Structures are given as C-alpha cells and as structure tokens.
C-alpha cells in the first residue's frame with residue numbers, strides 16, 4: 001500500500017514507522033522545517049528551551065517499550081525535578097511517584113529518532129487532498145500537485161484543520177468538528193544568574209500561569225539558567241492576539257511574584273503562541289477512520305491527549321491499515 005501522512009508529529013511518525021516496518025510505502029508531508037511537532041526545542045543565542053511538551057509519562061506496554069529503547073539509545077532520560085504547587089496560599093512541595101521522562105538533549109530528539117529512515121517532505125504544507133480512481137492526490141498550499149498517488153491518507157493535523165480534508169466523509173467531519181483545542185502562550189526566559197527558588201518546576205493553580213520549569217534542570221541541557229512558562233488555558237485564550245513581548249513580560253512578572261523574587265535580570269526573553277496546544281476534552285477513540293475512502297485521522301486529541309496518546313494513536317491507525325492491507 002502507498003500511504004500519505006499529513007504531519008510529522010509523534011503520531012504521524014509512529015504511524016509511518018509502523019507502516020514502513022510492515023512493508024508499506026509511506027510519504028510524510030510536514031509544513032514545518034523538521035519533524036517533531038509540539039514535542040519541540042527552541043535554540044536561540046545559545047539558550048535552549050523545550051517550549052512545547054515538557055515531559056512525558058509511559059503507562060501502556062507499547063509506549064513503555066518505546067521509552068525503554070529510547071532510554072537505552074540515549075534519546076530519552078528520566079527527569080526528577082523538585083516540584084512545587086503554587087496557589088493563593090503560596091508554594092508548597094509536591095511529592096508524587098510519577099516517573100517523568102524527557103528527550104535528551106531536548107524534546108525534539110523524540111521526533112528525530114522516530115523520523116530516521118522515513119521519507120519526509122519538510123516545508124510541505126498540504127492544502128487539499130482529493131480522491132480520483134481510488135487514489136489520493138495531494139496539493140500543497142500553493143495549489144500545486146505533489147508528486148505521487150496514494151491508496152490511503154492519514155491526517156494528523158489538529159481537528160480545526162483536519163476537517164478541511166474531510167468533505168468526502170461528512171460523518172467523520174461532523175464528529176471531528178466537535179473537538180476543540182485550547183491555545184497556550186509559552187514564554188522562554190534566560191537569566192544572568194539562577195533564580196532563587198528551591199523548585200525546578202511549578203504547577204500553578206491560580207492566576208495567569210499554569211506551569212513553569214527550569215529547563216536546565218532536565219538531563220543533558222546546558223547549565224545556563226533557562227525557564228519555560230506556560231500561560232493558563234483561560235488567560236492564553238483571552239490574550240491570544242496579544243503582543244508577544246507583552247505576554248512575555250506579564251507572565252515573567254507573575255512568576256517572580258509567585259516565587260517572591262524581587263530582582264532578576266534576563267539575558268533573553270520571548271513568547272511563542274501555540275494556537276492548538278491541547279484538546280479540551282480529547283476523544284478516547286484511539287484513531288478515526290472512513291473505511292470507504294481509506295482516510296484515517298490520528299493525533300493526541302483522538303486518544304486522551306499527551307505524547308503517549310499521540311504515539312498510541314499513530315500506532316493503532318497503522319495497525320488498522322496493516323490489517324486491511
């Protein structure tokens with residue numbers, strides 16, 4: 001079978017890898033410059049930030065075996081931050097038994113590892129897909145036809161964008177159009193000297209922030225003090241179109257207030273807007289399929305959210321195709 005996959009995030013890559021191992025011909029089309037999607041790392045002026053996914057957990061056997069292989073190959077390692085919870089009463093320690101993993105030396109290595117050996121067309125934003133004579137033909141966003149004809153199409157774009165590819169499957173389209181993704185503002189800040197706090201990461205349950213993490217407390221990162229802050233769901237949504245500089249200043253001041261830090265000096269500060277960050281709520285479907293047209297839809301938002309969900313969704317979509325192929 002010849003399969004086209006839209007999106008080289010972890011779901012698309014897991015799907016592509018499984019299909020390739022099953023002997024199928026797979027082409028992945030990715031609008032960004034490289035694979036990985038929301039599991040990404042930003043490098044700027046020598047500073048490094050995981051500005052999307054922060055860490056991941058492994059609960060099911062399929063993903064645990066993938067994580068074991070990543071750990072053995074040095075692609076992932078456990079992260080054991082000192083975690084705090086911040087609310088109106090201040091910051092208190094959070095003790096839990098969650099085993100947290102991160103990509104090493106950054107979250108983007110997960111995608112890079114899964115992408116090895118696959119045919120990936122980067123900077124290829126697919127604008128339209130149409131089916132003629134039982135085959136899929138793709139067009140990029142300039143309208144130009146991409147080379148190749150495909151027996152099956154796998155879409156891993158967020159639901160708001162996936163619906164555009166599904167005019168031929170109205171039932172699937174209607175189901176997907178009910179899923180919404182929340183935005184998230186991510187702020188990246190590096191500092192001249194380490195911030196004065198005992199915690200490496202904070203879950204924030206009040207105010208504009210939802211999360212803050214000392215990126216350099218993760219294994220394999222440079223020692224320079226670098227933090228990633230995430231705006232809360234409601235605050236990010238309310239300020240979706242705000243100026244990035246204002247967002248960065250506002251969230252950084254809030255972190256300083258939560259940590260009761262009066263003086264700090266940043267060496268670099270920027271904000272990144274994730275327009276489609278996390279589903280609210282995610283489906284628990286695994287993946288979705290229109291069997292007649294061999295169109296599959298997968299991604300974290302089809303499968304309980306998060307990195308493990310994305311991986312599992314891509315895997316199960318591939319297995320459906322392998323079973324019918």
Ligand SMILES: Cc1cc2nc3c(=O)[nH]c(=O)nc-3n(C[C@H](O)[C@H](O)[C@H](O)COP(=O)(O)OP(=O)(O)OC[C@H]3O[C@@H](n4cnc5c(N)ncnc54)[C@H](O)[C@@H]3O)c2cc1C
Pocket residue numbers: 006007008009010011012029030031032035036037038039051052053054055056057124125126127156157158161184186230274276277278298299300301305306307308310
């Ligand atoms: C701020 C933030 C914090 C997070 N924190 C965590 C966390 O701590 N733990 C955790 O487990 N998960 C976290 N997540 C979620 C995690 O990042 C996702 O679950 C996972 O990376 C999703 O993978 P995916 O393949 O489903 O989607 P994506 O990674 O979004 O991949 C989809 C890909 O499709 C591409 N694409 C879209 N449309 C087109 C098109 N038309 N043509 C070509 N390519 C296209 C996109 O560029 C993208 O690369 C977080 C996400 C965000 C944004």
